[in-house]
Amino acid sequence: MRDFRIGHAVRFLPILVLATPVILSSAGRDRSKPQKVDEQRETPEIVSIIDRIIANETQYYQKLKECSPRLETYLQYYQPEAELGDVAREDAYFLGRLKFGKDAKEVSFIPDSAFEWLRRGPEMLRAHLHLDEFAVEPLVVDDKGHFDRKHYTFDAVRWEYLGDVRCLALDIHPRGHAGVGAFEGRIWVEDHNYAIVRLNGTRINHPHLKFYVHFDCWRENLQPGLWLPVYVYSQESDIGKRLRYKSETRLWGYDLTAHHQQQEWTDILVDAPAPILDNGKATSDMSPVESQRQLTIDAEHNVLDRLEKARLIAPPGPVDKVLETVVNNLRVTNHLENMPPVQCRVMLTSPLESFSLADTIVVSRGLIDVLPDEASLAMILAHELAHIALGQKLDTKYAFNDRLQISDEKLLATLDVDRGRKDEAAADSKGMEFLKNSPYKDQLTQAGLFLRAAAATAPHVPHLFGAHLGNGLTDGNKLVRMAALISAAPALKPKSVDQIAALPLGSRVQVDAWEGNVSFTTRKTLPLADATEKMPFQVTPVIPYLRPYVQAPKIEVSAQN
Numbered sequence: 001m002r003d004f005r006i007g008h009a010v011r012f013l014p015i016l017v018l019a020t021p022v023i024l025s026s027a028g029r030d031r032s033k034p035q036k037v038d039e040q041r042e043t044p045e046i047v048s049i050i051d052r053i054i055a056n057e058t059q060y061y062q063k064l065k066e067c068s069p070r071l072e073t074y075l076q077y078y079q080p081e082a083e084l085g086d087v088a089r090e091d092a093y094f095l096g097r098l099k100f101g102k103d104a105k106e107v108s109f110i111p112d113s114a115f116e117w118l119r120r121g122p123e124m125l126r127a128h129l130h131l132d133e134f135a136v137e138p139l140v141v142d143d144k145g146h147f148d149r150k151h152y153t154f155d156a157v158r159w160e161y162l163g164d165v166r167c168l169a170l171d172i173h174p175r176g177h178a179g180v181g182a183f184e185g186r187i188w189v190e191d192h193n194y195a196i197v198r199l200n201g202t203r204i205n206h207p208h209l210k211f212y213v214h215f216d217c218w219r220e221n222l223q224p225g226l227w228l229p230v231y232v233y234s235q236e237s238d239i240g241k242r243l244r245y246k247s248e249t250r251l252w253g254y255d256l257t258a259h260h261q262q263q264e265w266t267d268i269l270v271d272a273p274a275p276i277l278d279n280g281k282a283t284s285d286m287s288p289v290e291s292q293r294q295l296t297i298d299a300e301h302n303v304l305d306r307l308e309k310a311r312l313i314a315p316p317g318p319v320d321k322v323l324e325t326v327v328n329n330l331r332v333t334n335h336l337e338n339m340p341p342v343q344c345r346v347m348l349t350s351p352l353e354s355f356s357l358a359d360t361i362v363v364s365r366g367l368i369d370v371l372p373d374e375a376s377l378a379m380i381l382a383h384e385l386a387h388i389a390l391g392q393k394l395d396t397k398y399a400f401n402d403r404l405q406i407s408d409e410k411l412l413a414t415l416d417v418d419r420g421r422k423d424e425a426a427a428d429s430k431g432m433e434f435l436k437n438s439p440y441k442d443q444l445t446q447a448g449l450f451l452r453a454a455a456a457t458a459p460h461v462p463h464l465f466g467a468h469l470g471n472g473l474t475d476g477n478k479l480v481r482m483a484a485l486i487s488a489a490p491a492l493k494p495k496s497v498d499q500i501a502a503l504p505l506g507s508r509v510q511v512d513a514w515e516g517n518v519s520f521t522t523r524k525t526l527p528l529a530d531a532t533e534k535m536p537f538q539v540t541p542v543i544p545y546l547r548p549y550v551q552a553p554k555i556e557v558s559a560q561n
Contacts, residue, residue, distance in 0.1 A: 056194055057141055109408060142181075146182070150175070152174055156169075168189050196219065202215070224551070232249040254513060344361045379447040386426070387419065507523075
């Protein structure tokens with residue numbers, strides 16, 4: 001059994017589990033005898049609805065078992081502070097995919113570090129999680145086949161809207177003979193097919209020396225008639241002073257099992273045979289310089305294609321265009337027009353990192369989320385643009401495609417796209433030069449303030465600041481990215497609502513869980529009531545705006561075009 005070990009004696013909390021059993025030093029709360037619930041007389045309409053809910057949930061679980069979505073869980077332990085609210089003090093992270101066989105389990109994409117295990121071995125052995133037990137817990141009401149009237153009671157509460165979807169809320173309670181891990185809480189079902197779209201509660205009847213946590217699981221209508229889980233939030237604040245935490249789990253990439261690539265090809269409509277015309281003027285072999293450039297481009301394409309296939313990088317989309325606009329502002333004001341066009345892509349993960357390839361800059365979703373303004377974004381992009389301008393290219397070994405014919409689980413351990421300290425220092429220097437000549441030159445105090453906040457936060461949440469592919473903002477407890485900007489930045493004022501140094505996670509980018517496309521959120525910006533609502537770099541609950549699935553128009557490609 002695979003373990004995810006956490007290196008601190010107090011970390012007995014279910015870190016990535018969201019309602020999974022976790023080994024504790026005590027028996028925890030005994031909820032083996034649930035309270036009796038008065039059963040109300042059900043109308044024929046409610047009886048019919050409940051029967052459809054039960055039938056739909058059974059079909060949903062069978063459909064879910066055909067999928068293997070990407071899965072990311074990020075958790076922060078926190079401690080309460082009188083004026084700041086919850087302050088993160090430690091964190092943990094998991095990235096992988098959900099795999100169904102006889103049982104559900106998680107397959108990790110993050111390589112194990114034998115050296116790290118040996119270095120912290122005795123400490124890490126004090127607490128651990130069994131990763132192959134947790135993922136299904138928040139995703140289904142009951143995976144034991146007991147979700148029926150015999151094992152549960154159903155109490156209709158009210159009709160309400162979750163986004164554009166009209167839902168019936170019901171409280172469900174396990175009966176006295178319900179088994180281990182029975183769900184207790186509230187569900188919401190949409191009013192068309194009565195599919196469950198949200199579960200909020202916990203599980204009861206925990207085994208000896210184990211307990212369950214509370215979770216809020218949201219499903220979205222990703223395909224006609226198909227609601228699948230996309231987001232899970234979990235929080236505990238009353239199980240011990242050292243065991244307070246907040247966590248989020250995101251799921252995406254369900255189309256991996258839908259023959260996505262084949263469908264794209266079969267959708268192409270060929271009108272008639274048409275010759276492929278080469279409008280280029282070159283009629284001879286490439287020169288040595290051209291050949292070397294082409295090899296670098298091939299390497300970049302191979303890396304991007306493989307990361308997108310693994311659903312770790314989003315397909316090209318509107319967020320890329322915004323990033324490219326900022327890059328173009330830097331290029332034009334620094335007279336880099338002769339440089340080949342620079343593209344941008346979004347990595348779908350939370351840790352704050354970025355990297356450049358040949359002519360492409362990749363920035364993580366989490367980093368875009370927490371940046372407070374355009375000048376701070378320009379700072380990140382200027383650093384990566386400097387790598388490209390300095391000729392620090394991707395290793396051309398990736399032009400040989402066989403190097404990337406590996407499993408998704410080995411991809412992060414195999415790819416080598418980060419930079420050494422010497423290259424990072426050179427990119428910092430050149431990036432500062434770009435910024436001083438750019439339209440953002442008078443707004444760099446905010447970028448420096450963001451870095452100051454990052455330096456103060458990183459020691460407490462190293463997993464958030466730990467890069468898995470590229471380079472992060474920090475190295476251990478030391479800020480290493482564009483540190484010269486800090487000298488001109490104002491002092492941090494954590495208790496002032498007038499100073500926003502960084503945003504919470506989930507502030508800017510939303511992900512389409514079917515294909516992994518990203519877009520900017522349309523959430524309202526609200527005035528802050530007090531400092532507890534600032535929450536820089538913190539996990540916060542995300543409440544999706546639910547919508548019925550709308551079929552996108554089909555695009556036909558003609559051979560003549």
